Amino acid sequence: MPLQRFTRVYGIKDAKIAPLTTDPAAGSPTYGALIDVPGIKTFEISGDVEVKSLRGDNTKLATNSAITNIQVSVTHAKMSLDVLAAIIGGTVTDSGTTPAQKTGWDLTGANATMPPFKLEGVTPPNGVDIVGGDMHVVLHKLTLASFPDLGFAEEDYRIASFTANADPLLSSDKWLSIVLNETAAAIA
Template identity: 55%
Template sequence: MAGLSHVTKLFSIVDCKLTVLTADPVGGTATYAATSIDIPGIQELAISGSIQSKTLRGDNTLLDTSSYIDGVTASAKHALLSLDALAAMLGGAVTDSGATPAQKAVWELTGSSAPTYFKIEGVTPPGGSSLIGGDVHVTLSKCMLSKFPDLGFAQDDYRIPSFEVSAVPLASTGKWLSITLNETAVAIP
């Protein structure tokens, strides 16, 4: 039986969701909120990392070298603002009030608001991988905002919200990042 190819193209992104991490006990199982939050109008999910490299020198020569992963980061650009995503990433809640035609939805950053850990997952469209009808999922299992989200307005143009995160390994499993190739496309839960 031949296995699935481990090589694929990566074309486009069709969906991205974040899910709040509710528990991550050492030696246990990480748990996430029951509902994921859509990052609406996702345009880009870029992932990078850093590696530290140390060298050992002696007798006027290079004796050895050693490297380790120092960090994993990601950034996302999305076309539409989501108050629910802001609340999940920065804390707080969205409050709905009023009746038509005077309804309001308000998210407020307060002194007690604090960034929280969450999982972020992005996926290619079917055909966005080399697998006909398949897709590719990229998941950062435990991350937190590393800088305040880029929000606001732009004169005579659309404003593209964005955010950056730093990932850390799950305490329960040590997992930082996973890339999954699916023979048949699978929606992000």
């Protein structure tokens, strides 16, 4: 018997991004190494639909709708230099030895490439109706829509966030996938 096709959705346990390295029209996309989005808090998907109505004879004759954009907004509790490099570009470098080690991210006009990337989020086990199961949401090809929210907050934690727009993959035409698993599975 197949799994039910509806569920409640509770919480988010993990999210990872992976740079999109190739997307051939004939073949399969390839992605770089998974990068953890640390302290994931929210993963919100929205979209835009363009609606055209045809009128004539003083009445509505037809309506046509088309998806014109899918967008994701993500908030996460910890800022990651590796995430910044994957979604904006730039270079992360490590230097020094203990006790004077440093790691830094540098963005220049030449390396601010806004590369495409994949984003996947998952509920905790039992975060869906299926006992022991989970739900994965994958946006296969994203590009940053605005500069990430970074910085500081007086006497408070600063939550990092970013918004990205989805495009369909050239190889499969996929924008978004939602998968319910009977047995919870890690992002792979």
